[in-house]
Structure formats: structure tokens, C-alpha cells
Amino acid sequence: MRVKDVMVYGAVMIEPTASVSDAAALMAQEDVGMLVVGKGDVAEGVITDRDLLVRCVGQGDMPDSRSVSEFLSSPVIGIDPDEDLEIASHMMREKHVQRLAVVENGQLQGVISYTDIAQSFGQIMYDLMFGAGEVRHMPAAMQVGRVTHYYSHRGVAVLALIAPVHKGDTLRFVGHTTNFKQNAESIEVDHKPIVDAFPGDDVAIKVTSRVRSGDRLYRITA
Numbered sequence: 001m002r003v004k005d006v007m008v009y010g011a012v013m014i015e016p017t018a019s020v021s022d023a024a025a026l027m028a029q030e031d032v033g034m035l036v037v038g039k040g041d042v043a044e045g046v047i048t049d050r051d052l053l054v055r056c057v058g059q060g061d062m063p064d065s066r067s068v069s070e071f072l073s074s075p076v077i078g079i080d081p082d083e084d085l086e087i088a089s090h091m092m093r094e095k096h097v098q099r100l101a102v103v104e105n106g107q108l109q110g111v112i113s114y115t116d117i118a119q120s121f122g123q124i125m126y127d128l129m130f131g132a133g134e135v136r137h138m139p140a141a142m143q144v145g146r147v148t149h150y151y152s153h154r155g156v157a158v159l160a161l162i163a164p165v166h167k168g169d170t171l172r173f174v175g176h177t178t179n180f181k182q183n184a185e186s187i188e189v190d191h192k193p194i195v196d197a198f199p200g201d202d203v204a205i206k207v208t209s210r211v212r213s214g215d216r217l218y219r220i221t222a
Helices: 020-030 049-059 085-095 114-120 123-130
Strands: 034-039 042-048 099-104 107-113 140-151 156-161 170-174 179-183 187-189 203-206 216-221
Touching: 020 034, 020 049, 034 107, 042 049, 042 099, 085 099, 085 114, 107 114
Parallel strands: none
Antiparallel strands: 034 042, 099 107, 140 156, 140 216, 156 203, 170 179, 170 216, 187 203
16 A cells, blocks of 8 residues: 555645744644645645644743744655555654655645554554554445545535445544544435435535545445
8 A cells, every 4th residue: 555545635834934823823723733834835844733832832932932944843754655655654663753744746745644554554553553452353444535625614525436425324534633433324416415426426425523625535344
């Protein structure tokens, strides 16, 4: 399995001149733990919630008066989207980081984390990597699509399917900050309720929690 199969496409960026307070507010708004520092698709570095807490606030600095550029980690530790997941895991362990920027031809494509890799191998690997306790047998999960849009005022996700989804299916949404399970109770195509949705349909589904563009959608099977 390759990086591009499990990565989160797109990354939340902030300019290096922004204040640490601005960075913290943006992390809270986007519900992420890391920001890419730079402009456009050119990344100068990254800054994490730990950087804000330990290297800035923990040292007694005032977040409003310090800029992101003072606390970013540079250069960006990047990996190609076609690289193997084993290589990504090795790089994270070697560099003592939990996330890598995904870069192709010098352009930022997204982010991949330990969590993304672990969840791609199922609950057993997730437990082993994160120490959640005894190894449990979990139902299999088949990826059936990705989230392309999310309308927060309606609680609706728009999906690009690669496999069918049926009303009543047990689904799991997984992403950089997303991980929840729900049943497919309300599915629409062209604003009309349907029972079965297929690749190529303009599918919208009511979701019980917030999702983000690029989140992966799995169907849980026995």
C-alpha cells in the first residue's frame, strides 16, 4: 500500500508572519494538530500544537507577540505520494515525528500521519502501535469513497464513491482528525432520497459528526 492510498489530501497552511495566537485559533477552527507554514503550495516548514504549547507558551512567551516563523520546524520532512507505507513509518520513527508532508515534484499535496497508517491496517495494527490494550478482532472495512465537500449547516457530506453504498450500511469516516462510525440512514442523489448509491452518482449523506474534504469512507463488513 502506498502513501497516496491513505494520506489526507490538502493541508491547512498559515503564513510565517502570522502570530502564534493566530496559529492556535486556526488549529482550533480546522480541528487539526499541525499547520504547514508557507504561501501557496510552497512549504517553508511546519508547526504543531506541541510547538505552540511547549516551545512558546511553556517558555513564558506571549503568543500574540511572537510569529509562527520563530517556532516552525524546517526544512519540511516530506515523502512522495507513491512511496510505500513502510518507508513512511520508518521515516517517522527515524525523525521522531508523527506526521509527514506529502510532496510531489516540489508541490505540497497533503499530510500523512501515524494514525492514518495504523488505521489503514485496521484496528489490530492501530492497537499495537498506540497501546490501546489487548488486540481485538474487528470487522473488515472496505474503502468505498472519499468526502469531497461538507456542509456544516446541514450536517451533510458529499461523496465520491468507488464502490456502492446502501441504506443501512455501517460506515466509518477516517481522516487526519476524523474517526467515527455511523449507519447510512439518509442518502440522496440529486436531492432525492435513494436506497442504493453507485460510483458516478452525485451522492450526499447525512453525517453525525464533522468531516473534512479528503476524509476516507469505509463500509464495515462482518
